[in-house]
Amino acid sequence: MSRPKARQPLSTGSDWTFELIEAYDREIGRIAANFGLDTYPNQIEIITSEQMMDAYSSVGMPLNYNHWSFGKQFVETEQSYKRGHMGLAYEIVINSNPCIAYLMEENTITMQALVIAHACYGHNSFFKGNYLFRTWTDASAIIDYLLFAKNYIRRCEEKHGVDEVEKLLDSCHALMNYGVNRYKRPRPLTAAEERERQRAREEYIQRHLNDLWNTTIPRRSDDDAGKQPRFPAEPEENILYFIEKNAPLLEPWQREIIRIVRKVAQYFYPQKQTQVMNEGWACFWHYTLLHQLFDEGLVTDGFMMEFLHSHSSVIYQPPFDSPYFSGINPYTLGYNMMQDIRRICEKPTEEDREWFPDIAGSNWQETLDNAMRNYKDESFILQFLSPRLMRELKLFSIMDDSSRPTLRVDAIHNERGYRALRESLSAQYNLGNREPNIQVYNVNVRGDRSLTMRHYMHNGQPLGASTEEVLKHLHRLWGFDVLLESVTPEGNVMQSFACPPRPQELTVEGIA
């Protein structure tokens, strides 16, 4: 693999040209392949900062349906960018095949090379390799699907009016986080099939849906509801799916739009669960790849200085008491963990051998590759966070129990605390803990058709202030009364919401 050291660096100035970008991409690609990175083909697009803002505000996608919330995002981005409150990201990369990466024209050639290494080889190989992306998203179909979605929604707007569609999308967006299957693998989506099946589906659903409601049995008192078999028989976690399939009053086009929002949410679901790993992986590889370029004499010292400067600001972690602190920086955590795994493989200490008997001293490339493919943030941290890194980052855990007047430090970076720290940090990245666990519990099929949702409480945490607003959206979709109960693990109902509010609930709240 060793090539003779090139004497001539690829570039010496800071301006970029298309030829230079091509040359850097070729060299970085060659080195990445030598390291065994498996990637989708790259599509590198040079854009202006204005276009970058556009891309920002449609959740990073090159095209998306129209909605005011994207406009709000745009206005917000534009505002803070113009005032200099924030710089734009250097890059946006899209999980598609070919993998699309945006480079901004304002950047120097060093930054462009950094972005190519980071996005086109780091993120790209992660998208291609990680099991969540492999299972849940279809990189080759996403762009086509978004195009289908955009056109479909536009046609709906023409047919039913912008306001109607907007209302529906508002409601769907409120429930977007609950439009994903967490356990069941979704069917891969392809735009062509989607279009073909769409009409058939419309008819089918509309016909079968009514079975649920066909029977006209005289209304009984609500006490009977408990004795009836519940519908759905098992609680349903994918609320939007449930509504799409079962809401009695929706038109076919409304079901289709709910489906679109669901599919988009599903597409982004893996990204939410692998932020630390994904960024860590990309940072690790841009660091490794560019150093290799330097070792081969292809880049200058000045290039390396500029690169290291921005690298170290990206992975800087302000301490908890700093005014800049805003939580744990996923770049820092991910990058350091990746480097740490390499270290454990290459130069294991006694401690490492004790904690990581399987990987200490193993081939680092294979170990890292395995970690990248088979873990998500939660399990990655639980598996690979080493005591040494906890000491370096000086992690500590605070227990916040609202029933006690004080906060308590319940673990720090010492022998007694390592495991507890690691578990808490891992739990912090568990989406199931971050988002309230809310599921469809029952539908009063024979009565007033009310929908009952259950919130299974985690560590006694109640629902936040916007719950009632979300219920209004749910009510709009469902079309009949919607109830939400917060339930403790013991099965006691701690709190309940209803939309529209029910009179008896008001009195209960009044007394409490």
Place this chain on the structure above:
Amino acid sequence: MSYIIDRRENAKKKSTVNRQRFLRRYKQHIKKAVEEAIHNRSIKDIDQGGQVTIPKRDISEPIFHHGDGGVRHKIFPGNKEFVEGDEFRRPEGGGGGGAGQGKASNQGEGEDDFTFNISQEEFLDFMFEDLELPWMVRKQLKDATTFETRRAGFTNAGSPEKLHIVRSLRAAHARRIALTDKEVRQQIRALRKELWALEESPPSAERTEKITALRARIIELEKSSRKLPFLDDFDLRYTNMVRVPMPSSKAVMFCVMDVSGSMTQSIKDIAKRFFILLYLFLNRNYKQIEVVFVRHHTHAKEVDEQEFFYSRETGGTIVSSALALTADIIDKRYPPADWNIYIAQASDGDNWDGDSSTCSKLLTERILPKTQYYAYVEITTGPHQNLWHEYEHVNEAFSERFSMQQITDAGEIYPVFRRLFEKRTEGAHEPS
């Protein structure tokens, strides 16, 4: 393998639709902000963009999230002196959070308002929304006396300088083709081809002979075909020009203001803003606008803007002096055929008792017949005086082009302005 694509030339402003949707959704907020800006801003920067602030709770998109309470563990970096078991009081205001979710509570009122800018264009659009120049239609085609000459195809008759040579020759050519015998023409064409072929071939005595023979034959044939004139009167084409009546796109706006002793600075200030609004409004509807400032106490004077708004004089009030001067200026400089004339008069309602009837006479006889619109605002909190009552009669007679409103404080300028100029769609159909 990588592809590198330069997208910089691609459409920018992809987000325009989304931005418009956003503005549309928060129209009420933006309108409110615009109205406030009009009340509070100094006149000179009224036609700039504006900042719009929307309370966070109105703009947030609700999602299910955890509220405060319960037990949670949070991991922080950068430990300095804590050891396990340390306890300390909860920091105020949720500080030290960050890693946790659900901090976006709605209770913290007014703290995180969503603020953004709208452009000047958007600002003015919101400002003038639903407004339309009164009786714009009146100045339409039949009233208009300015004309624009435009091309309108071709005609068979016209003056020699309008002769269109290409069209004429084309017509002549077409006529000749149409009138010659088809067979002869084909024959001539065949002979010509033969001739060209011969001319290409190497020179020889035989060739020269043939060429001469062919040429003679061609000439003979051409002669035998009917004698047709090369150009006939019939072929001549002239560029056709028509005169299109153009609605006048020039407007003149008269600002008439009382500066007598009874007009306080705050009243003048209100008047100023009213004039500014009118100016901006006309500015968006006419290509060219002139503004004439007429101020008066016992006698009237045409002044420049600075003097109009900022110099002080005292004295009694004779409104008719200003109206007479206005009428004179119109007669001298602004023939109604060329100009759309708008007059805005601001006053506190004071007038010398014997003068009001003169005013209404001047208005009805000399001014109103020539103007597009006359707006009178009376800025007073007191009871109406004789001028108002006199004007009420004028209003009855000229309801379509004269209107009057009372303003009591600065907050009312905008609503009154809108009332004065609100869309009168029914007027658009009314023959005048």
